[in-house]
Amino acid sequence: MSQPRTPAQVLRDARQKDSRDKRGRVLSTVDRLLADNEPITFTGVARAANVSHWLVYAAGMREHIDAARRRQTRATTNDTRAATIAPAGWKVEQQLLQQDNRRLREEVDRLKTAIRRNLGQQLDQLGAADLSTRVNELTALNQRLQSDLERAQALITDLTGQLNEAHDDLAAARTSIRQLIRVENTASATP
Known part of the structure; x- marks a missing residue:
């Protein structure tokens, strides 16, 4: 029992x-x-x-x-819902950066294709004597395009850094707001 x-x-x-x-x-x-x-x-x-x-x-x-x-x-972080919470200015900036990145990639691809096509046509048309001169010209052009590409990639990196800083600022602002709300809730809960 x-x-x-x-x-x-x-x-x-x-x-x-x-x-x-x-x-x-x-x-x-x-x-x-x-x-x-x-x-x-x-x-x-x-x-x-x-x-x-x-x-x-x-x-x-x-x-x-x-x-x-x-x-x-x-x-x-990659969710579209997070994008709708972000301020409109940052959404626009992010879209512009994405468009710039897309445009730069397309331009690089287009330039590479054009260089290949033109090089093939010109090699067919030139004689053996002109080939060394033409190769030097194309090498210089290639170097110039490489430097343009490097500048574009540096710009992309810089803009991505700015976007990351903006996201960090947004996260810090949200944290501050949460802390303020928490302090306010604590203050209103205490008689």
Whole structure:
């Protein structure tokens, strides 16, 4: 026969069950937000799971939420949803950079094709005596085109760096806003 439980044991068991239920709601809410590709924030998880802010920052919960946020950040870097969140100016700048890159690649391909075609035609037309002179001219032209290509690639690298800096600035601004919201939430929660 089991002994009757004391009121303290009943209360402790009820609190443990309530704690397990709340933690389970937090974990399922985080998984649902991740699956729905919704932004995962501590405040958002606490509201969606209907639990206290303290619980989402508690050991075990915080690590799970941070891991989900990191997965979501990695997943959205190339996602079109992340592009819709970015300011319009940055989207335009990114599109312009992509168009410039595409245009430069097409121009390089076109120039290579033209050089090959012209070289073949001219070699057919020239005699053996003119070949060495023509090869020197084509070598100089090739070097000039190579330097043009290197300048274009340097420009692409520079513009990509500027775009990365803009993305870093955006991430820093978002982090600052989150911290301000967190401070504001903490201030409004304290009487």
